[in-house]
Amino acid sequence: MKLALSIASLIVLVVHGVVFYDQFFHKWERYQTAYFDQARSQARNDAERAELSERSPRIEQIIVTQFGESRVDRCGTCHIAIDDPRFAGLGHPLKAHPYSAKLGDVQVNGIWQRRHKFSDFGCTVCHEGQGRGLTDHYAHGEDHYWPEPLLGYVVQANWKKEFQPHLKGKDYMEAACAQCHSEEKFAGTPQIARGRQLFFSNNCYGCHRIEGISDGTLGPELTEAGKKFKVDYLWESIVDPRAGMASSFMPKFDLKNDEIKALVIFLKSRHGVNLTETSLSQYRTRLHATGAPASETSTTLAAGDIIAKGRKLVEDRACAACHKIGEKDGGIAPDLSFEGLMKDDKWLVDHFRNPRVVMPDSIMPGFRFAEADFQAMSAYLMTLKTAPVSASQADTFQALCARCHGDKGDGLGKTALYIDPAPRDLTKVAFMNSKPRERFVQSVKEGVHGTSMPAWSKVLNDQQVSGLVDYVYATFVKEKGRELKPRNVPEKNPVASSAQSIQRGEGIFLARCTGCHGRKADGKGPNSLDIVPRPRNLRNSPFVTSLSDRRVLEAILYGVQGTAMPPWVDYGLSVNDAGDLANFIRSLTQKSARPQLRAGNQTWQQNEQ
């Protein structure tokens, strides 16, 4: 007992000793003592020597009030020699901060004068980090989760290994420079200028808003991105947008590491405010803010000028960051190289104004350009009428189809991830052999409304289309299909559309269809994530409108082979039930009578009345 008691007491004593030692015998005291000793030995005169002898270790702090919220920077407690040029050659922490003309320092009579005096600027304004910390681990922000680690110097342990090495380097400090030097062309921040240029050339501005720079609305606002996010998060969000948020539809852009770095530094510099501004001057700048590149003229231009202007706009505004136009290919959105052969002027302008009117599931942002710009860009796109020349059917497929349908016809082309509805998997034998050949010929020639499949009839002649379909059968489908049995499906919907029929259809839909097609009939039911191809979005108005009654009824009654859609005739649905469903589905996309989907039938009736 006594032995145990004394051991336990000893432990208590030792721990106390360690804790108190830690608290009262600091590393920085040793640094300071070392500094005093060395400085004394280098002192030029006795007065200086005496002054150094007087000094004893203490916490050195600078209170910075001019730059945003007031800061307390105690960095000089360890870095005691930052302003002592004699210590330029030493290692940290007893190292003088370098003098550099780039930072605005000047030499007067052979003595350097700092442009950014520590007494005014402190340290964390430029370097970030935790000014109040007195141990390097905390002050430098090396701890996991610690906010504002030293810019460009500290990599936190929980940052992903893949891009940790990219997140170091002096370049990152430009983000801090730009807190005050926010001019667009400031010479000291080349990376930020580059990042800003990339922000436009990669069409980031189309989706993201940064106050005073861009006003996209599809993606998260980035005005304060630098304040909210650490560099690792910014890097990850650009390299792999879905890593942070699984539901993100931001494309993976084809960027090199140095481009990503410039973008990250640019974003890290976005704090929403300029530290040197007062709230009054901020208000003033906001009043005179010039938004995104706006149309400069409203005067009438000659047709040729309009096209030239449109061409310039399409180039300047980085349509090719996603689309393919000639040689440039963003690899995300459809090929516009011969848009004039596939679309008409009205479609293009409508689509520019709001892409989702003609393509309900498009991820293309609705740009807020001037109407005249839309006209000009459409006019230019309509001039792209040069059909590509291909030697063989295989070449035609590779040139025109593979970008979406994939080289192997498996529907996994490079744009496939971003196109909704997804490109058809042409290797799915069950599907390909369950449809008549004419159906595919028609899809190629006329396109599929409400999807990214354009009408190719002006690009390819009938013979070429026929050859292409043959090529698809021969190369991807391979298996010869059996003779299709004629199915007993009426050409016209046997049930006339009426409130009662739609109501019955809704009842069946809620009972049978919502698992995949979703309660909103938008194709996003709970099972939809496990299904490829994805269930149809039945609110895709252009698509649903383009379908014949026969096709809708056939899909419901006999299913769609090669997809998860089952033949409902086997599960007890009659032709009339299918007719009710068809009426209900059509009612969703008709503007005149668009019912709200409700679980209870009563509400529906009330709405009708």
Added chain:
Amino acid sequence: MSTEPSETPTAARGSWKDLPQNIWTSVFRHSLPSSELGQAQTSFTNFFLHIHPVKVNRHTLKAGYTLGLGLMSFFLFLILTVSGVLLMFYYVPSTTQAYDRMLDLRGSVAFGTFLRNMHRWGAHGIVAIVFLHMCRVFLTGSYKKPREFNWIIGVLLLLLTLFSSFTGYLLPWDQLAFWAITVGTAIAGYAPLLGEKIKFLLLGDNTVGQEALLRFYVLHVVVLPMVMTLLIAIHFWRIRKDGGLSRPPEADVTPGAERLSVQVVSTPQGKQAFGFMGLVRGPFTKVGNVPENTVFSWPNLLVAELFVFILTVAVILVISLLFHAPLEEPVNAMHPPNPAKAPWYFLGLQELVSYSAFWGGVGIPGLEVLILMLVPYLDRGSGGIGKWFAKERLMANTLFLTFTFLNIFLIIIGTLFRGPNWEFTVPW
């Protein structure tokens, strides 16, 4: 210094030379006792010691019987109170400041990290130790007559300990805190009828936010500690009034000695040593019915208590020195971690909730607490008191251990084997 108070006032006025002595003796009436009378008086007249009986049964002092768990809980409570009060000097219960204050504690406040470590590990410790204390009491059958009510107080103290720990969990205002409380209060929301109301009352809002932080803070630093202090006092008081710690009947008899119903206790000086402290009715120490097998509290009991105290402090200090209390990212309500987990002692509940919201969150734990409270009234046999795993209590102990291990098993599953989307994962 004499062991006895001075016999008669020798002079009207004492000498100045005696001043320090006078002050000393006015504060400490007795010097370190050298006689049995002194030992008795020391326990009896000292405010801090008078909670002890003058004499305790030898059985009470057996380390293997109590394992010191009750004392450990109490000392942890003291450590938590002291470290908590010190932390209060730096903490601000505001969503905008709380996290910054945590960073200050870690980075720039003297002893800040160490205090926070002590408070955090102490809090985890007290939950575990109080639970083990309950196990000890059950497995030795100590809740039986006349200690039924003290058992109920003990169960209440266990619940309050859990609740204190839970309310403290939110205060750092980091991701861990925010989501643990979001999950924890969601579990409370599953109660029928009143669930949503209780949740709203607790949070002061529909989600965890400023109101919740303030409420949890007030509960954590004022309400719960006060209620716990009161209940601890009653808990201790009842131990005395219920006749000391439980022990088997044979422990009251010195082997070989005949037990007398009346025995006049005399001291060498022929004085009555024990005053009137025993003149109360009930199953406890009486004058003239002094159990044989006893020793003086001073120094036997006090040394044992000191030992438990030093041990507790030493363990907490060493753990606090070696391991830092976690602090995660500041709260981001848009980015829940996957999976979002409640504090570890509620992970058994969360595991159950993943099967059935009502039964896991409310039904089963509610029933468990109810049965736990009723245990002394359900288990009416009087056998097996004061013995670990007594044969007479085989069924009760087996049932209890089954439930205990089931709960521990669920906690382990919930803590280690649940990954994203609460799917089964292997921790290695």
